[in-house]
Amino acid sequence: MQYTLAGFRLSSIVIVAAIGLTVIYGIRGFANFAYGDLMTLGAYVALFVNMNMALSLVWGAIVSFVVLALVGILLEVLIFARLEGRGPVPPIVASVGVGLIVQNGIRAVATTQQWIFRVPFIPEIPIVPGLGFHWIRDLGTVAVGLAFMISVHILLTYTNLGKAMRATADNLELAKATGIDTKLVTYAAWAVSCSFASTAGVLLGLIGVVSPVIGFNVLLLVFAAVIVGGIGSPYGAVLGGLVIGLSQEMSVPLLLGLGASSAYKVAIPFIVMIAVLILRPWGIAGRPPPFARRVFFIEKILDAIGGRPGAAQDAERESGG
Amino acid sequence: MGVPARPRTRNERAGADRTAIDTGILTNVGFYVYVSIVFALLALGFNLQWGYTGLFNAGIAGFFLIGAYTTAIAITPPTPPSIGYPGHLGGFSLPLWLAAILSMAAAGSVAALVALPTVRLRADYLAIATLAFAEVLRVVAINWESVTAGTIGIFPIPQPVEFNPPSAFLNAMVKVAIGAGVLLILLVVLLFMTESPWGRVLRAVREDEEATMALGKNTFLYKLQAFAIGGALMGLAGWLFTITINYIEPSGSFAPAITFSVWVMVIVGGAGNLRGAIVGAFAIYGLEWLSVQLKDYAPRELKDTIFYIRLMIVGTLLIVLIIYRPEGILREKKRILR
Numbered sequence: 112m113q114y115t116l117a118g119f120r121l122s123s124i125v126i127v128a129a130i131g132l133t134v135i136y137g138i139r140g141f142a143n144f145a146y147g148d149l150m151t152l153g154a155y156v157a158l159f160v161n162m163n164m165a166l167s168l169v170w171g172a173i174v175s176f177v178v179l180a181l182v183g184i185l186l187e188v189l190i191f192a193r194l195e196g197r198g199p200v201p202p203i204v205a206s207v208g209v210g211l212i213v214q215n216g217i218r219a220v221a222t223t224q225q226w227i228f229r230v231p232f233i234p235e236i237p238i239v240p241g242l243g244f245h246w247i248r249d250l251g252t253v254a255v256g257l258a259f260m261i262s263v264h265i266l267l268t269y270t271n272l273g274k275a276m277r278a279t280a281d282n283l284e285l286a287k288a289t290g291i292d293t294k295l296v297t298y299a300a301w302a303v304s305c306s307f308a309s310t311a312g313v314l315l316g317l318i319g320v321v322s323p324v325i326g327f328n329v330l331l332l333v334f335a336a337v338i339v340g341g342i343g344s345p346y347g348a349v350l351g352g353l354v355i356g357l358s359q360e361m362s363v364p365l366l367l368g369l370g371a372s373s374a375y376k377v378a379i380p381f382i383v384m385i386a387v388l389i390l391r392p393w394g395i396a397g398r399p400p401p402f403a404r405r406v407f408f409i410e411k412i413l414d415a416i417g418g419r420p421g422a423a424q425d426a427e428r429e430s431g432g
Numbered sequence: 433m434g435v436p437a438r439p440r441t442r443n444e445r446a447g448a449d450r451t452a453i454d455t456g457i458l459t460n461v462g463f464y465v466y467v468s469i470v471f472a473l474l475a476l477g478f479n480l481q482w483g484y485t486g487l488f489n490a491g492i493a494g495f496f497l498i499g500a501y502t503t504a505i506a507i508t509p510p511t512p513p514s515i516g517y518p519g520h521l522g523g524f525s526l527p528l529w530l531a532a533i534l535s536m537a538a539a540g541s542v543a544a545l546v547a548l549p550t551v552r553l554r555a556d557y558l559a560i561a562t563l564a565f566a567e568v569l570r571v572v573a574i575n576w577e578s579v580t581a582g583t584i585g586i587f588p589i590p591q592p593v594e595f596n597p598p599s600a601f602l603n604a605m606v607k608v609a610i611g612a613g614v615l616l617i618l619l620v621v622l623l624f625m626t627e628s629p630w631g632r633v634l635r636a637v638r639e640d641e642e643a644t645m646a647l648g649k650n651t652f653l654y655k656l657q658a659f660a661i662g663g664a665l666m667g668l669a670g671w672l673f674t675i676t677i678n679y680i681e682p683s684g685s686f687a688p689a690i691t692f693s694v695w696v697m698v699i700v701g702g703a704g705n706l707r708g709a710i711v712g713a714f715a716i717y718g719l720e721w722l723s724v725q726l727k728d729y730a731p732r733e734l735k736d737t738i739f740y741i742r743l744m745i746v747g748t749l750l751i752v753l754i755i756y757r758p759e760g761i762l763r764e765k766k767r768i769l770r
Contacts, residue, residue: 211747
């Protein structure tokens with residue numbers, strides 16, 4: 112039971128982050144490895160407002176939302192616009208560079224110390240012995256997660272900008288041809304992506320502490336959620352986030368039952384991810400490419416060890432030709 | 433971050449060659465050289481995977497870890513658990529050369545297994561999958577205490593040659609000699625491999641996989657081989673790391689930061705160029721080593737932040753290079769067909 116609760120809490124954070132990551136993945140076509148550190152940055156901006164300006168965390172989150180949106184647009188203008196059309200690897204490398212700068216910039220400025228948001232103290236409400244329910248930690252994160260999901264749905268379905276974003280993600284050239292200002296759409300996508308990062312970062316800080324690596328530590332979870340759900344699909348990200356968050360937390364009793372340490376729980380989402388990559392590389396909710404072959408690699412292995420009937424003849428034909 | 437940059441703390445914690453701390457600049461330079469060679473091996477492995485074949489591996493630290501732990505377990509004498517030390521799997525006291533072969537075999541075969549499902553993926557999926565693999569390995573290394581001694585790490589690991597009386601300087605020189613020898617042999621082997629028809633196919637796969645397939649090459653098999661051999665090289669780097677540093681622990685030395693450093697090295701040096709990988713390794717690790725050396729001379733307020741500033745410089749370098757000079761310092765030789 113408490114694992115389910117923890118699972119939903121983690122899921123809502125991962126979902127918020129995964130939606131943000133997948134938006135930029137869909138439109139710009141690369142994996143943003145700086146995303147975790149952008150989440151951290153969001154948490155620190157909120158922390159700064161929270162501590163130094165003595166405003167409530169809600170204001171901190173709002174300020175950080177806006178600041179991160181601007182940071183996202185800045186990143187696109189300064190760096191990623193220059194790497195357009197160079198394949199997936201150069202932007203990944205650049206984003207790692209951005210991540211290094213942000214993470215270590217935070218370390219240099221705010222030191223490696225751990226911080227706690229200044230929020231009103233609310234005691235846990237015990238439900239059963241050993242299981243507490245915390246208004247902010249549990250209901251708050253889930254509520255924010257739900258609110259973001261709904262707002263993304265409204266954005267993508269009912270607004271022109273959202274429709275333009277979907278069109279651009281689907282086919283950049285076609286979107287350009289129909290007169291969509293793809294540049295503007297890209298900026299909007301960066302703004303949405305990074306502002307979601309900030310909120311995810313604040314939530315992360317809320318359920319634990321704020322430290323320079325909080326974002327980076329969950330980056331892989333977010334990636335796993337995006338891949339499981341299908342890259343570029345916000346609805347897939349929601350589904351993927353649920354699968355990833357719940358599988359990590361709810362595997363704990365199973366692991367303990369097997370006599371393994373619960374620390375191995377962090378490996379479970381990746382096993383899920385690898386399985387999805389093998390069986391359905393386009394994700395649960397993603398659209399399969401026209402010529403996808405699901406068991407492609409199994410055939411290849413069989414070919415390689417000569418186990419598939421007819422493989423030997425195939426090989427002969429190949430070497431002959 | 434996790435790069436093995438601080439011989440002081442390492443040595444203090446390991447209790448190994450404590451004298452190395454103050455035995456002059458040559459020992460220190462020796463340290464720089466052999467750690468650079470460790471990075472050069474990692475960079476050569478990554479270069480084979482990415483520079484030549486186009487496989488963007490983000491799990492370098494994972495293969496490095498396999499090599500390092502294989503070596504540590506193979507060469508250490510029995511270490512019974514004692515107070516404050518849980519002990520680890522080991523006590524085989526194998527010779528160094530055998531440990532090298534074992535490390536390469538272990539890392540290479542794991543790389544082949546990882547490559548089986550992932551090598552066909554697009555570059556970004558491959559990067560995420562391999563990064564996840566490396567992180568899972570690190571979690572295992574932290575938690576599988578009966579084998580790895582957990583976060584405490586494995587130590588003491590014997591020096592390659594024990595001198596009597598102990599001499600940090602001689603130890604450093606022996607390590608430099610071992611590293612240089614290994615690097616030289618590898619360079620020759622890799623030169624032959626990459627200039628051979630096999631290497632040509634790898635480059636063809638990188639440039640246009642479908643066209644290569646159309647020529648009747650089994651591109652999957654070539655990619656698998658390149659990934660496995662690259663992984664074996666990273667395993668060898670782990671071997672060299674273990675026998676030179678004499679102390680391994682999972683949290684820092686095998687963190688993703690290692691992977692990112694190796695990326696920088698290969699990009700700075702020039703992808704698809706053997707010399708480039710080595711130049712890049714010496715240059716980028718040099719930056720790190722210098723930041724350690726300068727720490728004592730740095731102004732007080734900079735003292736704590738110099739490591740972070742260094743990593744910020746590395747990040748800036750990555751961005752600037754990938755935008756303005758993606759081919760690196762030493763660009764790949766243009767091969768023109770006549």
